[in-house]
Amino acid sequence: MDSKTVECYLHENYAIAGSLENNNVLKDVSYLKDFYGGMKSIEKSEIRINELVLNKLITDQTKLVIGGNLDNQLTGLSYALTNRNVNYLGIYSACATFIEGLIIASKFANKKEDIVVITSSHNLISERQFKYPIEYGSPIKAYSTFTTTGCVGVVVNRNLSKYKITDYTMGKVVDYGIDDASNMGAVMAPGAFETIKTHLKNFKRTIDYYDLVLTGDLGKYGLLILKDLLKEANIDTDNIVDAGSLLYPDDYNKAGGSGPVCLPLILFKKVLLERKYKRILLVGTGALHSKVMVDQKLTIPTISHAVSLEVKS
């Protein structure tokens, strides 16, 4: 059941990002002026950005929304969906949520009804939930990634379009013994490694089948670790790019972006707009981090899901 060939297509997408992501990396994105977006609290602002994306993408044909984020109880999305006439499947695999959403959508997709797959993240909410109070200046490690603020949604159905999801591989929970919550790259690289290995084996492909392998949010250093792991398994490629590591090119202090929104932001608002790639392997990477369990001296597990995307010219 790991891997399966499917057929569904991506249609409209819409993206909102935060003020710190407004740095010429992305195109065609609405940016917030600050972390509050005009709302009174950060949690309300995440609900608001989910509402704005859903307002743009939900039509009379939309019958199902699949999505998740890093909030406790997925509040950003569930409150944005209140009283809308759609079914809702809330999902969680941390920063691999978007790919998980695409996999599930491919099972429900048909030609008559639309599905919206949506994810979001908010830097201050992640700080408050997983680390320290917002204004607290804790020492920052040079290898830490920075939670990206934003919300991205895409419409999925079985009507033809330029972007086709052709197959997927579901991930398994992997733990290579890292307990440092500042080093998510090191936590998640093994998950991406196992899923890529399984995906290529199940479909009898080599990594060169793809023009581009796009991982979610390993960051600069996590990507180096992944490349080493792949090299040891004789999977040698120069075609792997990490979405998170592309988001803050001028900021020396950030190893990259993190959060479920990194992968779809870079995919829809940079990579696909470049029109260079025909076959892309999307590898979402999620750290199943629980602050309580790390305090109880357990290590952090990870999971990674993958889908293949074909672009018709």
Place this chain on the structure above:
Amino acid sequence: MNHNSYQELVKKHMPKRSKIKKLFLAFFSGGMIGIGSQLLSNFLVYLFKIPIKDSYVWVGIILVLVTALLTGLGFFDDLVSFFEAGLIIPTTGFSHAVISGALDGKREGFIVGISPSMFKLCASVIVSGVTTSFILSIIGWLIYG
């Protein structure tokens, strides 16, 4: 791959940042707060003719107030990320932890938001200080009377 060899692989790819610079910044900022406090204490004694012990307490309160303002205005977290231990060890660190906690809980109101968040980070200081002092006092009293 077993966990130990993975840890080695991770360590190989971690960025190297200058440790000496950090140590110097901590040393320097800690010292500046110390000498600044001494100058302020002398100034208060000279101007208001208060006993030296009282001036030390006033300096502490002024440090707390300045930290509170800078934290509330959003500068202090960048300063702490830069100077690290140099601003965490003096009273500024304690005050910063309490104030940033208080700001964090603002939206959930006074009882369930501000009040519990205030002590989230500094509770360990108070609890460890009180328990140690209690135990050592009992020991000291039993030994010296």
Place this chain on the structure above:
Amino acid sequence: MIYLYSFLLPAIICLIAQIILDNTKLTPGHVTSLFTIVGGLLSYLNLYDLLIKYCGAGATSIIMNFGAALYQGCYHGLKNNGILGAFTGMFSKSSAILTATIIFGFIISLLLKPKN
């Protein structure tokens, strides 16, 4: 000389703290609690008053002073009022910092909001 020592003492303590922060998994919370305990210990060994005498405000502006003040309060309470004094005297010498932080925390949280 007091100016030199009021610089050196906090500087050296901060240096040690920075070394601990950089080379171990301890968080700032661990390190400040550790130094509070050290302050209490130094006060127990009658050394903290010496530090204050030579380093002045340099010794009273760091978190070690909080630990020392807690010990002083508790011990003098115990000596003067018996076991009840240990409880009533604990915060007698360190109350200023706690009260100030709580009051200013309350005021600031009413007036301002977190930005990052």
